[in-house]
Amino acid sequence: MASATRFLHINEPLPFKRGGILSSYSLAYETWGELNTDASNAVLILTGLSPSAHAASGPVDPSPGWWEPMVGPGKPIDSDHFYIICLNSLGSCKGSTGPASNNPATGRAFRLDFPELSIEDIAAAAHELVRHLGINQLCTMVGPSMGGMSALAYLQQNPQGARHFLTISSAPDSEPFSIAFRSLQRELIVTDPAFNGGTYDDVNWPVKGMRMARKLGMLSYRSAAEWRTRFGRREQDYFSTELFGMNYEVESYLEAAARRFVHSFDPCCYLYLSRSMDWFNLVDGYVDLAAALAGIALASANVIAVETDILFPAHQQQAIADALAGNGVRTHFTELASLKGHDAFLVDYEFFIPIVEGYFKQIREEDLPARS
């Protein structure tokens, strides 16, 4: 199957927030729809930790994307009206330059030689992409999960960067409970003997570390309420009980999810992206969140929270919405009663589609006619 992913190769240095520099780098992205003549209909989607740029199917690559029901012609983020860009984050292993990429200085993968990555670096790279695409100002910035952090950093760096902003299950900083979850995941990976200081290869792969990190991740991505109704106390017979567990369906669900994940993501990329979220604090250097967001020239914002999200809890979304509204941005805030926790935006479309569809319809009616 053909890939619709395009690559922007940038031969200018990218200095990182915490020091270190990339002398050149690549950004992997996909697009849907057409950029209008005054480049005023661009929507940029920044992603969570693991997704690629393939948010949805298209003519070149008809395979379903990670946000298939949301992006495309006639869909909530409608490519009949908007030019939609989805960027694979800097630091990822899905096409953009990251720790798994070749280090031109050594001819080998960067691994732990990759500069310390911050959310702000992901945002800066995203802005380079937008600039190279000839877009002066985004119509709408979209950021779920880690992508919302990157989007907030982008807007802080570029106060005129977008006219509208949709953020879902994100946060202006990481709270200690989320840090604890991610810190344990990283520790599980780096203490796997096969990680071996980042020198793993296809044969010696930190399978156990990645498997356990993913299982732990699932505890933070979903919710007790979902699992209560989905699994209850049903027993399982898929896997052996050799691990002094695996009696219940919830255990085999985690095991299956973990096995799927182990080889689908590079361990070092996971570590770098995970740590960048812990470090993120939009308020750093400001008196409060409103001050950190002051000057961001948005015409509107739409902030969506999920009641059962324990990783990016709803009150963090509320804080973003309150700060934007306090700064005079017309802001719509919704706390959804979905049981699907942090992952809700990836699985509970019945909750999200009406809001996202309504928001982009409003943008289409109010914003686009005035321009193209």
Next chain:
Amino acid sequence: MASATRFLHINEPLPFKRGGILSSYSLAYETWGELNTDASNAVLILTGLSPSAHAASGPVDPSPGWWEPMVGPGKPIDSDHFYIICLNSLGSCKGSTGPASNNPATGRAFRLDFPELSIEDIAAAAHELVRHLGINQLCTMVGPSMGGMSALAYLQQNPQGARHFLTISSAPDSEPFSIAFRSLQRELIVTDPAFNGGTYDDVNWPVKGMRMARKLGMLSYRSAAEWRTRFGRREQDYFSTELFGMNYEVESYLEAAARRFVHSFDPCCYLYLSRSMDWFNLVDGYVDLAAALAGIALASANVIAVETDILFPAHQQQAIADALAGNGVRTHFTELASLKGHDAFLVDYEFFIPIVEGYFKQIREEDLPARS
């Protein structure tokens, strides 16, 4: 320092719920106060996973116990009026027979040869202790956390077993979210190469497995709300950052807690007790919880839940209270706004003392005068 722990050695076989049998076994317990002449003032405390029988200080052992502010003369569970017994659970490593105990058949520790332990076995052993102490009926059964499960099983096995019942942060069964947490903890221990099929020794100890299991446990014992106020985003400088983490105080808090735990509990005992909670389902064989509790001849019950408990969530306490009340037991239910999560009963005494004190005062006034 002298130990106040007493041992009951029982030379009768104890058949286990899931098969297997102990030909003889020991139970470690401590007591406070005096049993009255008609043995009507006994209070039995069954513990959570890790505590010993040393709930509180006393004349023989003045060292503080795990529930020091709660048990003793003039305290909420008042040894001036009650004969208080705290039992170390069967299966533990704090004096009662468990997987770390000597297997008389082999002369070595049981380890994985210990019969599969259920909560119901812990309850059956507890009843043997009560019987050997010459107590026909407990005045009050007390069960926090896993101890509440054991207490429920005890009352199901002995419907006339107690006149009053205090349960805190417990559950009539394990929900999948709690199972998932414990299953991962067990997997971390048994997949530590040093666990080696249960053949670890003092030199080859599953340090990493126990350390990571404890860190994961802390995520389930406390709450995001507590850590938000307690740690926020404060940075740490106690431990090195070699583990691709350990930048924040919450991380060093977890590391310190984990290091304290590693050698304080036997890995096999941990595995057996942990699994017994997953297996527990009081409703098994009954149409519902009310039916499972029907016939239990309590004069009163006091059920305490903590709003931020994610391991034994408040709605499970509510279910116990509703079922007891529906069966005609005079039941008092409280959901506490403590931020301390599942561990609240061990640390947030200001919330618990008034309720426990009031309940035992009521028992003293209404129940004891009619008897001794």
